[in-house]
Amino acid sequence: MKVEVKFGGLGGQGIITMGFILANAAALYDGKEAVFTQDYSAEARGGASTSEVIISDERIDYPHVQKADYLVLMSMSAYRDYVHKLKGDGVLIVDSDLVKLPDEKRKVYGIPATKLAEELGNPIVANIIMLGFFAGVTKIIKPDSLMAAIKDRVPKRFWELNEKAFAEGLQYAEKNL
Amino acid sequence: MSEKHLKEGYYFWSGDVAAAEGAIAAGCRFYAGYPITPSSEIAEQMALRLPQVGGKFIEMEDEIASIAAIIGASWTGKRVMTATSGPGISLMNENIGLAVMTEVPVVVVNAMRGAPSTGLPTLVGQGDLMQAMYGSHGSYQIISLYPNSIQETFDLMFEAFNYAEKYRVPVMYLLDGLLAHMYERVYVPPKEEWEKKILWRKRAKEGFLPYQPEDDLVPPMPLIGEGYKIHATGLTHDESGYPNLTPQAQEKLVRRLNEKILKHEEEIWKVEEFMTEDADLIIVSFGGEARAVKSAVVEARKEGYKVGMLRLITIWPFPHKFIEKYSADFMVAELNYGQIYHKVREYAGNKVYKLNKMGGEIHTPDEILRKIREVMA
Structure with missing residues (x-):
């Protein structure tokens, strides 16, 4: 098993955090080999932001995504920048309010993650909703592993909010698939 | 605490x-x-x-x-x-x-x-x-x-x-x-x-001269704060540690500074040899770049090319024995305009190819594979 995932969006959306949490979950809680790399522009917010995760049963040599199985996007500019990295039979997972793809021929799974996060009271957890949705759609990672990795990353006072956000994304996938 | x-x-x-x-x-x-x-x-x-x-x-x-x-x-x-x-x-x-x-x-x-x-x-x-x-x-x-x-x-x-x-x-x-x-x-x-892996430095004994080497060419080191009066200088010095600005002191000191490392180079050398035994072409690489090279070597083997990788873990002193022992051609993949290429050429018996990228990203396995096909065609 080898899966390549690329995340893309804008600085401030938690794109790098998403990749880090997924790779951390795979490496420490699912017992897989995982590599996480990141790339960001100089701006703290609003610049392009991307991260990459490779998960495998075997040792990973080349650490970058060559052809992504999954492209997880939270901005239109990220779609334009990274769609060429997606495999022919690859899958797009997007924030459906921010990334509109009427002409895309490949499978697109959408969730209004940013809007749902605002409804939960804090748009900062949009990326965690995306991760829950990702887990539900792809089934490549155990939800418990992801939640454990979220708790590694997030201060304790935000655990409850993040648990709610993660569950929201997961349930959205179950309801809409 | x-x-x-x-x-x-x-x-x-x-x-x-x-x-x-x-x-x-x-x-x-x-x-x-x-x-x-x-x-x-x-x-x-x-x-x-x-x-x-x-x-x-x-x-x-x-x-x-x-x-x-x-x-x-x-x-x-x-x-x-x-x-x-x-x-x-x-x-x-x-x-x-x-x-x-x-x-x-x-x-x-x-x-x-x-x-x-x-x-x-x-x-x-x-x-x-x-x-x-x-x-x-x-x-x-x-x-x-x-x-x-x-x-x-x-x-x-x-x-x-x-x-x-x-x-x-x-x-x-x-x-x-x-x-x-x-x-x-x-x-x-x-x-x-x-x-258990930690080795501590040799400590100076009673009546020492601060720069008097032992057989391994390394002088034991006195520690400041333990009562020693020592003099350390960037000027050329003799065993006492005080400046001795003569050609003789320079000859002795600078030779020893070089030889104390070169004498032990085989202990210091570390390399990874991957599929090199029967290789007609060995790609020399190191650091992050070597991960792309290894992927490319695995792919090239599937296509029938006898390729291997020599990954230098010790860069200096240069592990030349691992170049000299092979009669294969070499290719040096590095993220510069050609640096270790020149060291490999110094010790290689056969052809040495360059594969350079100026930085910003490592080579992709495909780029390395194309070069393998080109030079082995």
Whole structure:
């Protein structure tokens, strides 16, 4: 098993955090080999932001995504920048309010993650909703592993909010698939 | 306060964090530095962790002061380190010469980024390989190591500190912009296990001369604060440590500074030989770039090409025996305009090809594969 995932969006959306949490979950809680790399522009917010995760049963040599199985996007500019990295039979997972793809021929799974996060009271957890949705759609990672990795990353006072956000994304996938 | 050491187990670390944790596990207790991308997280981790293990972290005003501070601290017997990147390593080079001349054990991490000058701060480069050896003025030897995974970044720190202490020499620990910011799983063994790996420097005995070498050409080191009166100078000196500005003293000292490393080079050499035994073409590589090379070698073998990889873990002293022992052609894949290529040519019996990228990203396996097909057609 080898899966390549690329995340893309804008600085401030938690794109790098998403990749880090997924790779951390795979490496420490699912017992897989995982590599996480990141790339960001100089701006703290609003610049392009991307991260990459490779998960495998075997040792990973080349650490970058060559052809992504999954492209997880939270901005239109990220779609334009990274769609060429997606495999022919690859899958797009997007924030459906921010990334509109009427002409895309490949499978697109959408969730209004940013809007749902605002409804939960804090748009900062949009990326965690995306991760829950990702887990539900792809089934490549155990939800418990992801939640454990979220708790590694997030201060304790935000655990409850993040648990709610993660569950929201997961349930959205179950309801809409 | 009780010391907070790493517990046995698995961690998910970047190269920077692994370098810092590896250094602390290997006994480093003093760090002075000035943050610069992509090495800054080493300083961050050291600032957090050193006080937890009874060590000291100092943020200095610049890189020149940073390396001066660790040279001073090393004289007290502490294992010491600094880390930098890009322009920072250029600033440190004058005092690397001072550490060579006064024979002070120090570990200097250089997370190589795109260069020259400020270049590409967040992106990978391999342009400082020759500088690692030849960056300071004069004719001397240092030791340079270069891992290619986050696990190896942790593990190899023990060798870095042991070599520095054993040979009283600066060890240039190379990382690159890819490894510095990339995360992988690291296994940390129990403390009793890694503590056994630590070698301490030879200590001066009663009635010593501070620069009187033993049979291994390395003088035992007296420690400041233990009652010794010693003189350490960057000027040419004799065994007493005081300046002796004669051709005879220069000949004796500079020869020994070189020979104390070269005499032990076989102990210092570390390489990974991957599918080299029957190879017609061996790709020489190191650091983050070697990960692309290994992927390409695996693919090329599937296509029937007899290709192997020689990964240099020790860059300096140059592990020439591993070039000389093969009669294959070589290709040197590196993120510069051609540096280690010239060293390989010096020792190779057959053709040597270049595969260069100027930095910013490592080669893709496809790019390497195309070059393999081209030269082996």
